């Protein structure tokens with residue numbers, strides 16, 4: 001992670017789904033969050049473009065042209081038609097190479113997420129994904145199906161890249177996208193996934209085909225034509241067609257927002273979906289279609305929880321956030337109840353999957369989360385009350401004064417043992433005050449500090465008890481002294 005953190009400033013392909021040696025996959029959640037959970041991205045709607053298909057057919061190569069377009073259109077914001085770049089610029093970006101050995105493994109995400117605004121005013125983030133090729137000699141069927149299904153589920157546009165003739169396995173894959181039916185020999189697992197994916201509203205039914213010409217023998221056959229390959233070595237016809245294909249997929253007016261269950265997905269929800277989907281592929285078996293539905297419903301509910309919690313935090317920030325002045329305890333509690341109701345209403349309003357009973361679980365979790373967050377707001381609010389933070393020294397100082405005056409009075413009437421007792425009380429109050437100051441100053445013995453604060457709070461909170469109940473039984477002098485102390489406490493601090 002630190003490696004990623006250090007170098008992410010230069011755009012690069014970040015592995016988000018890692019292929020393990022035992023043919024399983026693992027989500028690199030930290031890497032995913034590092035790329036996506038940035039303030040300027042989190043609340044944008046997501047467009048996810050992935051390229052999948054059989055290995056060694058030029059997926060990464062194609063993506064590098066996508067990157068050229070993205071840079072020119074969304075980073076440099078040039079409206080030129082010749083985004084494809086100069087003839088001698090090397091084709092860089094996602095790693096691609098010639099030869100017969102597979103190159104890309106797992107799923108890679110381009111670390112630079114491209115930003116734009118649609119004609120509708122919606123702010124979007126565009127993510128590009130490269131995937132491990134299917135049907136190479138090292139991967140198992142499960143591995144291929146997993147990568148293909150995962151990339152299908154998390155993208156809003158999936159390019160299925162294949163070359164030459166369409167084969168049976170190509171159709172098996174395409175079936176996921178099209179619910180292609182016919183022929184008994186297709187894998188039943190894939191067809192289950194396809195059905196369920198449609199059921200979850202994961203797949204859109206819009207399908208288009210684009211036939212690219214051959215890029216030329218220099219590119220396709222030379223194993224040395226890699227990384228530093230020049231545009232000038234690619235056939236003109238291929239480049240002409242790229243100029244048509246790439247804007248068809250990536251121009252602002254053609255972008256497709258990721259939707260799940262009819263709802264547009266925000267970047268931070270996308271992270272949640274990736275986590276939930278990955279979980280179901282972590283086992284040894286291919287997932288049951290049901291678990292896909294459950295995972296979608298789970299991610300969907302968690303996204304609603306996160307949204308509602310955000311509403312709560314936002315509204316509470318407005319009431320008692322950072323720079324806002326101290327709020328009385330009753331006032332902050334009333335605000336909390338009001339804002340919590342609004343957040344719950346937001347959760348209820350949001351279209352969710354899995355039924356009411358399923359959502360009830362997440363509603364409970366939301367309430368718990370909100371209460372925990374409230375405690376933080378509350379203690380932050382308390383810390384703003386300078387009088388409250390001065391409460392401990394005030395209470396002990398007042399106690400010392402109280403003991404000093406009573407000791408003097410007892411001395412006056414010759415009650416020396418009682419006077420000494422009061423002196424002792426005064427000494428204890430001062431020592432406590434000194435210990436407390438030391439703790440505050442040095443930051444050591446913090447438990448002792450907490451105990452002292454708690455004692456002071458206890459005395460403070462019970463002061464009205466002394467005032468109302470005990471005072472009736474005291475002598476007039478005692479009443480005056482206690483009253484004086486109370487006044488001292490209340491007015492001075």
Ligand SMILES: Nc1nc2c(ncn2[C@@H]2O[C@H](COP(=O)(O)OP(=O)(O)OP(=O)(O)O)[C@@H](O)[C@H]2O)c(=O)[nH]1
Nearest residue numbers: 055056057058059060061096097098102103104133
């Ligand atoms: N015949 C042909 N070859 C192409 C095409 N596009 C790219 N290539 C070549 O195919 C080879 C593999 O390119 P990559 O982009 O690494 O292929 P890939 O599909 O990402 O491969 P894996 O990551 O191993 O799955 C390179 O030599 C490219 O020059 C094409 O449209 N037709």
Ligand SMILES: [Mg+2]
Nearest residue numbers: 059060103104
């Ligand atoms: Mg590749």
